[in-house]
Amino acid sequence: MVDAPGTPWHGPASVAVRQANLRERNLAALVAGVCRATSPPSRADLATELSMTRATAARLVDELVAAKVVDEVERERTGRGRPALALRPGSGIVAVGLAIETDRVLARAVDLRGDVVVDRVAPTASRDPESVLDALAREAREVRARLRGRRVVGVGVAVPGIVTDDGRLLRAPNLGWNDVDVAGALQPFAGRHRVLVANEADMAAFVEAEPAPGRPGDWSDFVHVSAAVGVGGSIVTGGRVVAGEHGAAGELGHVCVDPSGPACACGSTGCLERYVGLEALAAVSGLDRDDVAAGMGPRAAEGDVRCQVALEQVTHALSVALASVVNVVGISSVVLGGHLATLPPATLDAIQQRLDARVLGSRWTPVRVRAARGDDAAAATGAAHSALGDVLARPAAWV
Template sequence: MSSAPPPPARWPGRPAGGASRATQSSVREANLALVAATVCASAEPVSRAEVAGRTAMTRSTVSRLVDELVGGGVLDELEPGTTTGRGRPATPLTPGARVAALGLQVDAGFLAARVLDLRGRAVAERVAPGSFVGSEPAGTLARLRRLAEEVVADVPPGVRLAGAGLALPGLVSPAGTELLLAPNLGWSDLGVADLPVVAGMVPRLGNEADLAARTVAQVAPGRPGHLTDFVYLSGEVGIGGSVVLGGAGMPGRHGWAGEIGHVTVDPAGPPCPCGSTGCLERYVGREALLSAAGLPPTATGRDLADAARAGDPTTLAALRRAAWALGVVLAGVVNVLDIPAVVVGGLLAEVGDLLRPELEGHLRTRALSARWVAPVVSSGGEIPAAGASGAALRELAAVLAHPAAWVAAAS
């Protein structure tokens, strides 16, 4: 395994040969990206001829570009299929298995490290439970580095890492270089110098919910999911949120949009570590929900679901209260942004089928547009540490946007 090649150098000025050479170079880079994106977006392997048809390029141009992308590991060729017509059978193309990225995550209840390749497969991963509320950043990040090194050691030979990302439950600077505030961890003002270096890479930071939402918007790098417009809620100790429009996150002016967990349900409600009162996560965060259900802090989402299905009145009351709080906040989001799809992840996904009927009822009552388009609630699945997967997906998206660097590094 090797680390990422250096990023493509910026042109210092007009290259020898004038503007035409610069134009040719930029067209080639754009065409490489288009071919890579076309193959990665397909749910099934495609041939060079199919790529040519979908991109309106000539077959010879596509063939030349594919050869470069295969040489750089961005695409792979499978064994040729059979054919009943004339000529040789087509050689199917798929996303490359030799390019991957490392995704990391620190949550109040666990640490995670996962390596995804361009096919969207987890080729190595670890999730380590623990309690990191109020933890010392240096010690926790050192533990995360050791976990990441174990995962990187498990990556198959010949796989190159395109980069690393770290999902954190809080506000991150727009450049992804500084954690400004993570209330549930008790962390603030962490910069590049504080971050762990793994395989020669300093991870790029991102908000956990924003990155987890990528796992819904994309089923694999460059391949869109079935939802393109939705609000994502990440339910753990805190409640993170992300708004996705047209398959892309809506980060806001400073990258801080989506802090749904700190929208007020009731100003007279319980105090929140963020300094406000009555925040949504005080009603539906893991600790709040388990406490209201009469379950110990160590209980799991499955324990909560089992108690509800067994008819425990305290648990059922806690879920009704959670559905009410979610309905109040999410109806406001739907009314303001006109996004009538809600996806829940984390603990909320584990009890999603129990919350859904009552939550959708509150949304139908409170959302102005519900008469014409009723808001729907779905589960983002029970992928552990979805933020780590999203962090890896973000790094792989950069490869698909600029594959020329990988082609150059392999030549």
């Protein structure tokens, strides 16, 4: 990615740095180094990578080990010289990631290595905010009860709607919620930790950008499509999720595919959601809503005409809508998530080809399309990752 013209310097950077911050930042750099590494590094490896002295690296790492933010593990003999003590992200540090979906709630604990330590899903009978949030808090407590002494460092919640800075869910069309204080409802569970609430699309995108806490994914600039009942989008540049002004980065579902298309609840016509949303695809393919993700591709391959039509509809609508997006934001990589992550490779190829034809810059940087790697609870994982981000950013607070 090209440098944006100059980096305005009136950001958080314009605060004085003191010696304590220096130590803080070096601790953070070390944790980042351990998380980023593909094979567990030693103190000496970190020192050379970060160009600090072994002395400093070792002293700081000792503190991190004492705080269990990183673990020392045996490393297989690698060559001559004194064998190194390899370092891995601490498995004793976890965050709780929660997610509210239209008909279920999810709660999981993820450790600094990105391993899902505890995982729970509970269907919700009613969509009443109070009962849903009660169920969510109950699952969260169940998760915490199964942690066997691991240290919880944060709580994140993924919600399908527009969110305020202070964790209120302003509007969730598919839940029918208006102005629900999600952070407030979960604060009793979180205790002194801040409850980090964000849009599920952003959370899922975050997992694609960073498959494990602090470890960058293979692409650092892409548009992420999270498809479920609603269709959302997030933009990732330089490995960072760009959230819009209300954390609903992309109302991608309401990009116009065809002005003369079917009416949408949003008041417009021919919105993307009416072509690739779960409801729409269930109707066209003839499948049950829960079977769309797994069934559409195989059925089409077996010759099911309705599923073939559904795939063609997805291909057409996505290539039209994403062409606009790619042209507008100048990012030519696309990751498809949710039930679109299970589209057959041939469909992905078709989408890519049609995008190439519609996108201006494709001659210079061809469009790339791939399926999301996260599981169907990516948003909950992302919520946990976000909460773990505090440890990566300021490990000093935990030593």
